Amino acid sequence: MELGITILVTVLQIAAVLGVVLTHVAYLTYAERKILSDMQDRLGPMEVGPHGLLQPLADGLKLFFKEDIIPAGANKIIFSAAPILVLVPALIGFAVVPFGRDSLQIGAIEITPYITDINIGLLYILAFSSLGAYGILLGGWASNSKYSLLGGLRSAAQVISYELPLGLALVGPILLSESLSLTDMTVAQGGGIWRWFIVSQPVAFVIYMICAIAETNRLPFDLPEAESELVAGFFTEYSGMRFSFFFLAEYANMILVSCIAVVAFLGGWQAPLPALEFIPPIVWFLAKVYFLLFFYIWLRATVPRLRFDQLMAFGWKVMLPIALVNVLLTSIVKYFLNQWAEK
Amino acid sequence: MTGKELFKKAVFYEILQGLGLTFKHMLFGKTMTEQYPREKPSLPDGWRGAIVQLRYDDGSEKCVGCALCEAACPSHCITVESAEREDMPQKRYSKRYTLDMTRCVFCGFCVQACPVTALASSKEYELATTDKRELIMEMDDLLKLGDKYFPIREKRPQYTEDRFNFFKQNKASGFPVAHVPVVNVPIAKKGAA
Ligand code: SF4
Ligand code: SF4
Numbered sequence: 236m237e238l239g240i241t242i243l244v245t246v247l248q249i250a251a252v253l254g255v256v257l258t259h260v261a262y263l264t265y266a267e268r269k270i271l272s273d274m275q276d277r278l279g280p281m282e283v284g285p286h287g288l289l290q291p292l293a294d295g296l297k298l299f300f301k302e303d304i305i306p307a308g309a310n311k312i313i314f315s316a317a318p319i320l321v322l323v324p325a326l327i328g329f330a331v332v333p334f335g336r337d338s339l340q341i342g343a344i345e346i347t348p349y350i351t352d353i354n355i356g357l358l359y360i361l362a363f364s365s366l367g368a369y370g371i372l373l374g375g376w377a378s379n380s381k382y383s384l385l386g387g388l389r390s391a392a393q394v395i396s397y398e399l400p401l402g403l404a405l406v407g408p409i410l411l412s413e414s415l416s417l418t419d420m421t422v423a424q425g426g427g428i429w430r431w432f433i434v435s436q437p438v439a440f441v442i443y444m445i446c447a448i449a450e451t452n453r454l455p456f457d458l459p460e461a462e463s464e465l466v467a468g469f470f471t472e473y474s475g476m477r478f479s480f481f482f483l484a485e486y487a488n489m490i491l492v493s494c495i496a497v498v499a500f501l502g503g504w505q506a507p508l509p510a511l512e513f514i515p516p517i518v519w520f521l522a523k524v525y526f527l528l529f530f531y532i533w534l535r536a537t538v539p540r541l542r543f544d545q546l547m548a549f550g551w552k553v554m555l556p557i558a559l560v561n562v563l564l565t566s567i568v569k570y571f572l573n574q575w576a577e578k
Numbered sequence: 579m580t581g582k583e584l585f586k587k588a589v590f591y592e593i594l595q596g597l598g599l600t601f602k603h604m605l606f607g608k609t610m611t612e613q614y615p616r617e618k619p620s621l622p623d624g625w626r627g628a629i630v631q632l633r634y635d636d637g638s639e640k641c642v643g644c645a646l647c648e649a650a651c652p653s654h655c656i657t658v659e660s661a662e663r664e665d666m667p668q669k670r671y672s673k674r675y676t677l678d679m680t681r682c683v684f685c686g687f688c689v690q691a692c693p694v695t696a697l698a699s700s701k702e703y704e705l706a707t708t709d710k711r712e713l714i715m716e717m718d719d720l721l722k723l724g725d726k727y728f729p730i731r732e733k734r735p736q737y738t739e740d741r742f743n744f745f746k747q748n749k750a751s752g753f754p755v756a757h758v759p760v761v762n763v764p765i766a767k768k769g770a771a
Contacts, residue, residue, distance in 0.1 A: 274600040278611040537596040 240344060248350050252329055260486040261291035267532045274536040301475035308379040309472065317374030318473065318480035324363040324370075325487040331356035332494045333418045335504050335517035348504075348517065349418065356417040357409065360495060361402055364450065367484065368394040374481070375469035386468025389543060393449060393456065396550035401446035403558035407439035407565050408432045408499040417495075421503030428507040433500040438561045440500045442554055444530075447492035449550070451485060454535040456546060493527040501527075621701050626684045628702040629677060630724035631717060632695070634734040639721060640696035643672035650691035655681040666745045677720060679705060679713040700727035 265280070265287070272279030280287030305314055335348035353359060368391055375387020409415060411432055412423035424431050433440045449456040470481045497503060501523045504516030541549070586592070612619055621627075632640050643660025655678040663669045689697045702723060707713060715723075 270604065273604045273607070276603060276607040276610050278609055278613070281613065533597060533600060534593075537600045538593060 244344055244346060245350065248346065249330075252350060253326065256326065256329055256487060256490060257483070259490055260483055261295065263486045263489065263528060264294070264482075265291050266528070267535075270529065270532045271536050274533070295479070298475055298479040301478075303475040303477065304472075306379060306472045310377040310379070313373050313377035314472075315477070317370045317377060318477045318484075320370030320373065321367050321484040322370075322480045322487070324367040325484040325491060327363050328360040328491045329494070331359060331417055332491075332498065333421055333503060334520055335515070337516070352416060352418045354419075355415045357405060357415045357420075357495070357499070360491070361398075361405070364488070364491070365394070365398055367488065370484075371469050374473070378469075378472035380472050382471045383469050386471065390452065390469055393452075393546065393550075396547060397446045397449040397456075397554070400442050400550065400554040400558040401450060403555070403562050404439040404443040404446060405495075405499055406562045407436040410562075410565050410569050411435060417498045417503070421498055421505060424502040425505050427509055428502070431500065431502040431505070431507075436500065436561070436565065438557060439565075440496075442558050442561070443496060443500065446554065447496060448531065448534070449546075451488045451492055453485075453489065453531055455538040455541050457540060489528065489531060490524065493524045493531070496527055497523040621703075624699075625701050625703075626686050626699040628679060628700050628705060628723060629682060629684075629686075629688060629720070630698055630700045630702070630727060631675070631720035632698055632724045632728055633721065633731055635731040636734055638734065639671070639717070640694050640732075641672050641675065641692075641717075642694055642696070643670045643675075644693060645672075646691045646693060647688035647697060650687045652685060652687060653681045653683050655679075656688060665749075666742070669741075669745070672717065675717040675720070677715045679715055680710055695732070698724065698728060700724070702727060 268290075269279045269287075280290040283289040283293045305311055330350040331353060333349040333352065338348065339346040371390045371394075372387045375383040375385075375390070378384070408420060412420040414420055414423070428434070448454075470478055473481060497520060502519075504520040506512045506514060506516070506519055634640055643658055645658040645660060648654075648656045648658045657674070657676045658672050659674040660670050661673040663671055684699070686699050689695075689699055700723060705713060
C-alpha cells in the first residue's frame with residue numbers, strides 16, 4: 236500500500252514535469268519567433284489565435300498529420316531510433332532539477348519539488364546529454380544523404396569539443412558546494428546574490444554559457460544544421476513526427492541547460508536578497524530560467540554563425556585552457572580556504 | 579595588443595554592443611510589417627495596375643474601336659474588332675474587345691496610345707484567381723472595373739451632340755448632296771490650231 240502510493244505519486248510527478256516541460260517547449264518556439272521578429276522589426280506569427288498564441292498548437296497538429304517518409308537507402312532501424320535517442324536524454328535530465336524549496340505535504344504523502352534527488356545529479360545530466368550526440372550522429376548517418384552525414388559529423392565534432400570545457404566549467408560550482416547533487420548546490424548558494432556562484436566563478440559561468448549554446452546547437456554555433464550550407468543538417472531527411480522529435484529535443488535541451496545554469500551559477504530557487512524571500516522560490520527559479528532562455532534568443536538575433544574551423548579553434552585553443560586554469564585556481568583557493576577554516 | 583583591446587575582447591565588447599542594438603530594436607523599433615489582407619498599402623498616384631475601360635458621364639463607352647491600343651501593346655494582349663454603329667453610320671465602336679490580363683505587363687502603352695482616353699491604369703492589383711480564364715477580360719469586365727475605380731466621368735464632348743443631330747437629320751432627310759455649279763469650259767479640239 237505504502238509502496239503503491241509512492242509509485243503513484245512519482246508517476247504523477249513525472250507526468251506533471253513532462254507536461255510542464257513540453258508546454259514550455261511549445262511556447263518557447265512561439266516566444267523565439269516573437270522575440271526574433273520584434274528584434275527585427277517584424278510582427279511574427281499573428282494569424283492563429285490572438286497574436287498567434289495558438290501557433291504552437293497549429294504547428295504541432297500540422298507535424299502530426301504530415302506524411303512520415305523514410306528515404307530509400309536509409310537504415311530503417313537506426314533512422315527510426317535516432318529521434319528517440321535524441322529526445323529521451325533531453326527530457327530525462329529534468330528528473331533531478333530542483334524547481335523549488337518546499338515539499339508539499341498532503342496527509343502522509345510528501346510531494347517534493349523535484350522528481351528525485353540523487354547525489355550525483357550533475358554527473359547524471361552530463362552523461363545523458365552526451366548520449367544525445369549519438370542520436371544526432373546516427374540520424375545523420377542513417378539518412379543516407381550527404382547533407383545529413385556532414386551535419387552529423389560536424390555535430391559530433393562540436394559536441395565532443397564543447398563537452399570538455401562544459402564539464403570543466405561545472406567543476407567550479409562542484410568544488411565550491413562540495414556536492415554533485417543539484418539540491419545541495421542550490422542550498423550552498425543561499426543567503427543573497429553575493430553567495431551565488433556566478434560571483435565567485437564568473438569565468439566558469441561565461442564558459443558554461445558559451446558551451447551550453449554550442450551543446451544545444453544554437454546560433455552562433457548552429458553549424459550542424461546550418462541552413463545555408465547543409466539544408467537542415469542531420470535532420471534534412473526527417474519529416475512529420477520524427478522531425479518534431481528533433482525539434483522538441485533541441486528546445487528541451489535549451490531549457491535543460493538553462494536550468495542547470497540557474498542551479499549551478501544563479502542560485503537555483505534562492506532569492507537574490509534575503510528581504511525578497513517572501514516571493515515563492517519556484518517563481519525565482521522560473522524567472523531566472525526565463526531570463527536565460529530570453530538571452531539565448533537575444534543572442535541568436537544578434538550574432539552571425541561562426542565558421543567551422545573558427546568554432547573548433549575557439550573550443551580547443553581558448554575555452555579548454557581557460558576552463559582548466561579556472562579549475563586549477565579554484566581548487567587551490569578552495570584548499571587554502573578549507574585549511575584556514577579548520578584552524 | 580594593448581591592454582584596452584585585451585579587455586574589450588575579454589568582456590565580449592562587440593557582442594555586447596550588438597546585443598544592445600537588438601534590444602533597442604525590440605523595445606523601440608518601428609514594426610515594418612503590413613497585415614496585408616486587413617491592412618492595405620496606400621498606393622501612390624500613377625500606380626499602374628489593371629487596365630480598365632472608361633465611360634462618358636451619360637454612360638456610353640468612350641472606346642471608338644480604333645485599335646490603336648492593339649497596335650501599341652508590346653505583349654499583344656489586346657484584340658479589337660470594330661464595327662460601325664447601326665444608328666450612326668461613320669461612327670465606330672468596338673464590337674468585341676478582349677484584354678488578356680494574364681499577358682499584360684502593365685506598361686501603360688495602351689493608355690498613352692488611346693486617342694479618346696478610353697483606357698486608364700487603375701489601382702487594381704489583387705488579380706489573383708483560382709481560374710485563369712477569368713483574367714481574359716471582355717469589354718463588360720473592363721467597364722465594370724472602370725466604374726469601380728473611376729466614378730467621376732468625363733463629360734461627353736459637345737461636338738458629339740452636334741454630330742448626333744447631324745446624323746439624326748441625315749436619317750430623316752437623306753445625306754446632303756453637294757450642289758456644285760456646272761461650268762462649261764470649251765474644250766480645245768486637237769489639231770485645230
Ligand atoms: S498595359 Fe501594356 S501590356 Fe498591358 S494591355 Fe496595355 S499596352 Fe498591353
Ligand atoms: S481603347 Fe482607345 S485605342 Fe483602344 S480601340 Fe478603343 S479607342 Fe482605340
